[in-house]
Amino acid sequence: MIRAHNLTLSVREGQHSRSVLQGIDFHIERGEWVALTGANGCGKTSLIRCFNGLNTPSAGSLTVAGLDMRPAHNRAAVKQRVQLVFQNPEAQTVGSTPFEDIAFGLENRGLARDLMIARIGEILQQVGLAHKTEAEVSTLSGGERQRLAVGCCLALDADMIIFDEATSMLDPEGRLDILELAQGLWQAGTTILWVTQRMEELAVSPRIAVLGGGQLLYDGSPRSLFYASALPDALGWTPSPAVRVGKLLQRQGWPVHLLPLTGQELEEIL
Template sequence: MLTFDHVEFYYKKGQPVIDGVSFTIQAGEFVSIVGANGSGKSTVAKLIDGLLLPKKGTVKVHQLDTANSDELLKIHQQIGFVFQNPEDQFITTTVMDEVLFGLQNIQVPREEMRARVDAALHAVQMEEYLEAMPHQLSGGQKQRVAIAAILAMRPQMIIFDEATSMLDPQGRKQVLSIMHELHNQGMTIVHITHHMEEVLCAERILLIQEGRLQFDGDPLSFFETVAVADYQLQLPFAVRLHKTLQLEGPLAADWKEGIRSQWSIN
């Protein structure tokens, strides 16, 4: 379980980037965090993982406090972080070495390493690229290798910080499919995105604006009650179509069920 309790963060005092944010994410949830550029959503992600520390309030992961240096290593072992640009995470010359690097850092016994590498690459359908050089891969393939490097370390939660924003439609589809497969296996997923089509398949949406939490609820409630244009966001095509046709009554209910079925929202 992850808990933000009245968290504040700033780079310059008096100019808060995160201002009194509180929420809880339960183990196994799929949560999307949305907001305009500069709203603070990526800062929230870094606070979750302890890459940044709150100036006020607390961030806890299973009662481990990110502000406690003795507990921070344990938190890093439980949370994986996939960045916008996968090349920012690559430091070796082959796919296998890239996945091995994280295992070496957390001191996994050598006899376990190869099995973990193979399982992680299989999970993202990249086992055929074991000896490939990361810079020769496509954008989607690079991101899948970055995910495999995280999976091999067996975290309990993975944060995807705009991890699909630099990918073509096929690459986005592949990465989203991996996210949902991991969620179906019980992984906690925190997905930061500005692609509103992607949030339809989340269980929950957190809307951040100017460092404050403006909405916390399910996607259907979000699109029914929030004027997304006010937050520099766009409605998904399915929602725009619904509003254009001005569906009401039973048709509206049918539309909601259709969205639930299409994106597996429970």
């Protein structure tokens, strides 16, 4: 789905340029779930903006959905194939109701009205908003608005959805709601890039990529990251309760593959 080799990005600031991304080698296969993390200012947003054509790399190569991202027409085409769900639920709606919001994308594709109405119903059912079809968007909760944003991505038949810290402004129930929705889409075949700084969300990701200072510092499994790497301590991360207990078990000789990452795994051990 995504292949980046020696990807570099510089931005102009007055008379000078500043390096934002440096020599990124990274790939995401179709149907894969990858979590991307790193401190604020590390380059996460710049990188994902390259992936959906909003940023143009300064050097290196990047292909997305088989398209070379150097030509402008390919960057425009990729915007439909790779969709973003942003942090702020309130900044992603254009219609006054969920029906109108999803209809906007379908109308732009020129879909016949009868097909469009049927498709809107299917999408709202899929994201759990069928009972809110004609509700005012302003009355939706933050989690429901994020569900609507996901629905708009589905309306464009996105091959890949990037969740850019999409749970950061939600309460715990809303965060779990959106995470489970994304996991369902992934299990159905959608490629997911899950951008987060939450340890509990990293722990349930099969693969984690860590950015720091515009460079790729780690790319691998969560167990290796939390139990066989010095990177979390070096970056000042606060380990989750499950990992804190796991560290104690590790010092007692437990093998890494048995150490807990999530609260559920910790409960099973206890």
